Amino acid sequence: MRFAIRGRDAELAAIEDLLHRARAGHGAALLIRGHPGLGKSMLLGETGRTATTAGMTVLTANGVAAESALPFAGLHQLLAPLLGRPDAGGLLASMVRPDGARPDRFAAGLAVLGLLREAAAGTPLALLVDDAHRLDPDSLDVLVFVARRLTAEPIALILTAGVRHDQVLAGTGLSELHLAELDRDAARAVLDDRVPAMAPDRRDRTLAAAAGHPLALVELPGCLPAVDSAEVPLSERLREAFADRYAHLPEPTRAVLAALAADVDSPPDVVVAAASALTGAAVDLDSVQPAIDAGLLEIRSHRLRFRQPLVRHAVYHGLPVAERLRLHAVLADLVADDPDRRARHRAAATLGPDERAGQELEAAAARALDRGTPVPAVTHLERAADLTLDAARHTSLLLRAAEVASQLHDRSEAARLAARAEPVRGTTADRARQALVGDVVDPGDLRDEARIDALCELAMDAHEAGETDLAAALCWQAVSRCWRAGLPAEVGARILAVHGKLGFAGDDPRSVVVAAYAQPDVLGGELLRRLPALVPDRSDIDGMHLLAAAAMVLGDLRTGVSFLGTAVAGYRAQGRTALLVRALSATGFPRLWRGRWPMVRADLDEAEALAARTGEVFWQVAARAGQAMHEAMRGDSDAAVSLADQVLSSAQLTGVRSVTAVAQHARGVAANASGRYDEAFDLLVRMFDRTDTAHHPDLSGWALPDLADAALRTGRGREIDDILTVATARAARFPSPMLTRSLAYAVAVLTPDDAADDAFREARAADLAEWPVHRARLDLAYGTWLRRRKRILESRAPLRAARDGFDALGAAAWARRAREELRAAGEEDPAAGRGAAELLTAQELQTAMLAAAGLSNREIAQRLQLSPRTVGSHLYRIYPKLQIRGRAQLRAALNGQARDDG
Structure with missing residues (x-):
């Protein structure tokens, strides 16, 4: 299969111009220069x-090192198709001297010309001559002679x-x-x-x-590790390509x-000192210059850096093992004032068991955890396990590494x-860690209360053994199962009782989130009062994530989204992909009600892609559920149902x-x-049936406005009186911002006419300033x-306020209803009869025209010098303004507008 040559438009244009002039x-x-692997041969x-x-x-012709000592070997290869011509005799005579004397290159040049x-x-x-640097000198001299005399000939030489x-x-x-890199x-x-x-990540x-x-x-797609790694194994072709860059230095x-x-x-x-130790002779900074001249190194921020990352891997893996070990030993001594780097180099300098090196790595792992950077701790603990001969210590270190990986929600790494x-027969902590890791890797049926009780028992055992942080992790795992499964309040109470014995302060994020997940009905009101008063340590990314989770459960979306934003930025900066997936998935859903719709899809799409890459299938499904809700609220019912059905048919649920x-x-x-509407009522009322798999004690209340709309349209309002009574009682003891606003809408919509005015006014x-969806729906x-x-x-x-609110959101179906009601109220929609040029801003119109022409968001962004996210934001505003549902309708909408404009 042939592939297009990408990124060489300028080079191909220059070559085509050369060929055109020759004809x-x-x-x-023309001479094309470039490092190996940059595509010289492909271009030729x-x-x-x-x-x-x-x-x-x-x-x-192709230059071959084995023939570089044979006079005119390259020229013979190039001209072989012409050597049978009658006029080739003079050339052959100049190339082969019967007396054995050196051929006359000038005569040969004239004969070739x-x-x-x-x-x-x-x-x-x-x-076309590839790898001319490998030609024999005679051939090369003749080709140069010819090249300088082609000005009036229909001949191109490249x-x-x-x-x-x-x-x-x-x-x-x-x-x-x-040639440069692409x-x-x-x-x-x-x-x-x-x-x-290929997966995006x-x-x-x-x-x-x-x-x-x-x-x-x-080459890399075939040899890049499945998981992110500091080391990249190179194929033989890549090793040869990059070795060529430094072998001659x-x-x-x-x-x-x-x-x-x-x-x-x-x-x-330190680099120069290590190089001196490696060579056994003094090396100074002047020795760096040849590498800079060769394009291998550059100086950035007063540090030496490889210009091409793969050169580093080629150099390192090209070293003999003994030399590599000696180099790490030298570096360990040179960085003695940096215990983490010293530990890493001392371990890398060791082939067999070394208890001292293992202990240093274990200490480095502890420091990494204290700094809130657990990713390197996993690597350190696993390497420390490999450096010990003690079987019990080996197992304990591996389980500690697995525990950290499980806390990062990297299931595949934790499982590995x-x-x-070895099967655990040792300490209480080891048994607890094994259970924790096992529950993360294979959670099974979340409704299994016996498993939750077992986690709580192990938490108490770990606490009594002095492993309180491990005990807290077990409680968090247990309460997460409890909330996601929507288990009865008494199960949560048992978990909360265990966590209360661990001795954490009430404002510790671990205490807050366990209380919120375990007993929102009982403790929700108090927690909602305390959350705004908390002054969290925003450098504690995991703590911010826990507080955000608590706020979400309690329906405080403003606080939740704010805290999650900090967590997302932190996880992204630290490269903690598995936790980034969870945070992105969690932040996308509440942003729907906060009106940040262009950001919602970006967050959820990224979460789904990263989840697919990391094997976090559950969070891939969770992100898809958020996408379904987004499409439904935008008004694309077919896409919403398709996504929702994929979620509900998943074995992960x-x-x-x-x-x-x-x-x-x-x-x-x-x-x-x-x-x-009847179908909608039947679907939504199931969410309030405690025996139904679609029921969740907290999230069901969020569906009250939609159930009320369906009930109003079908005349089935009396069928949900009990649901509203239960929700009212719950809101009285647990004033969740999301629940109270959802309930107020449902009550207003279903209140009889003689009292409805007061219900709507109430x-x-x-305060709906930060609740644009609820505000626009109430207005409608x-x-x-x-x-x-x-x-x-x-x-x-x-009705005008509703229309404008839905337009701003990109909620096409609701915006359409608002316009219908306005027309029924005798007011023509300002959009009616107006063309795209009036409806859209200049940049929105440009975006719409390019999208209608088939360009992707990325291509539009490049054309208009915007970010792809900004393009997406424009499109979300464009669709409701043009009263369409999506990209496929843009061309017709714009054409229709043009005709209307005359």
């Missing part, structure tokens, strides 16, 4: 195809040569074209061509490692590269580490009522938006009620 009788020569191959298509005769002129008289010629062979063809006057867009296109189904890792190197983009310079490859964070003085440990409730809610909203008097419901009570003039203001 017109103005021949010329494309040149041959272009020349052939244009009707030129193509002659080719004459032969080429005769051959080109009928058909223009394209001479040669390629490696960068490090800069003396070859130097000073010849030939035009040169230098830019990011071209590199991404290469990957899309080769591996179109794996694609990003490949792009970062390849740094625009074409051969690396082709002076020994001191190669030693500098080796030292830097072993510790890329070392300052220059736990599998390496055994006993997970929290996600099931969201998907069921999305189906109900979609049915309402499509006018299927609902609208609540109230305006509709006023119009149907013949209070036409009064109805128009809330």
Whole structure:
């Protein structure tokens, strides 16, 4: 299969121009230089195809080191198709001297030029020579002679040569074209061509490692580790390509590269000192310059850096094992004042067991955990386990590594580490860790109360053994199961009682989140009063995540989204992908009610992609549930139902009522938006049946407005009187902001006409400044009620507010209803009869036209110099303004607007 040559438009244009001029009788020569793997041969191959298509005769040759000592070997290869011609005799005579004397290169040059002129008289010629630096000197001299005399000939000569062979063809006057690495867009296109189904995060890792190197983009997908790793194994082709860049450098310079490859964070003085120790002779900073000149190193922020990340891997893995061990031993001594780096190098300098090195790594892991950077702790603990001969200690260290991985919610890594440990017969802490890891890796049916009780018992055992943090982790695992499964309040009470014995302060994030998850009905009111008064340590990313989770459960979306924003930024900066997935999935859902819709899809799409990459299938399904709700609220019922059905059919949802409730809610909203009100009622009322799998004690209350809409439209309001009574009682003891606003809407909508005015006024008097969805829906419901009570003039203001609110959100179905009600109230929609130029801002109109032409968000962003997220935001505002549902309708909408505009 042939692939397009990406990112070489300028080079291909220059070559095509050269071929065009040659065909017109103005021949010329071109030398293409570049490092191995940058695509010189591929570019030359494309040149041959272009020349052939244009009707030129193509002659080719490849420089081969084995033939570089044979006079005219390269020239013979290039001209072989012409040597049978009658006029080739003079050339052959000049190349082979019967007396054994050295051939006359000048005579050979004239003979070659004459032969080429005769051959080109009928058909223009394209001479393509790859790896010219490997040609024999005689052939190279003749080709230079010919190249300088092609100005009036229908002949094009194109040669390629490696960068490090800069003396070859130097000073010849030939035009040169230098190949560099591809830019990011071209590199991404290469990957899309080769591996179109690559997971987004794996694609990003490949792009970062390849740094625009074409051969690396082709080879890395087959050898990049499945999990993120500091080490990248290179294929043989890649090793050869990058070894070529440094093999010719002076020994001191190669030693500098080796030292830097072993510790890329070392300052220059440490690098030079390590290089000196490696060579056994003094190495100074002057030895760095050849590597900079060769394009291998650069200086950034007063540190030496590899310009191409893969060169570092090629250098490091190209070192003999003994030399690598010696280098790490030297570096361990040189960084003695940095205990973490010293521990890492001492471990890397060790082949067999070494208790001292293992203890140093264990201490480094503890410091990493104290700093709130658990990712390196996992690596340190596993390596420490490999350095000990004590079987019990080996198992304990592996289980500690697995525990940290499980807290990072990296299931695959936790499972791998736990599998390496021996079956636990040892300490209480080890047994507790094994149970914790097992529950994260394979949670089973979340409704299993016996498993929750077992986790609580182990938590008490761990606490009594002095492992209080481990005990807290077990309680958190237990209460997470409890809340997600929607288990009865008495189960949560048992967990809370155990956690209360651990001795944590009431404002500790672990205490807050366990209380919120375990007993929201009982403690929710108190916790809601305390949350705004908390002054959290925003540098404690895990603590912020726990507080955010507590706020979400309690329906305080403002606090929850704020805290989650801190957690997302922290996890992203720390590279903690599995926890980033959870935070993104969690933050996308509440943002729907907060009106941040353009951000919602970006968060949920990223969460789903990262979850697929990390194997977090549960969170992939959870993100899809949020996407279903988003599509339903936007008014795309078909997409919402499709996504919700995927969620509800997932095997990952055994006993997970929290996600099931969201998907069921999305189906109900979609049915309402499509006018299927009886279906919507039947779907949504199930969420309030405690025996139904779609019921969740907290999330069901969020569906009250949609159930009320369906009940009003079907005349089945009396059927949910008991539901409203229960919700009212719950809101009285637990004033969840989300529940109280949802309940107020439902009560107002279903209140009989003689008291409805007061109910609406009470609902609208609540603080809805940061609740745009509830505010717009109340405006629509109230305006509709006023119009149907013949209070036409009064109805128009809330209906206008509703229309504008839904337009701003991008809620097409609700916006359409608001416009219908306005027209029924005798007010023409300002959008009616207006063209796109009036409805849209200039940038929105540009965006709409480009999207209608088929450009992707990324392509539109590049064209308009915006971010893809901004383009998405524009489109979400454009659709309701044009009264359409999505991208597929843009062209028709714009064409219709144009006709209306005359």
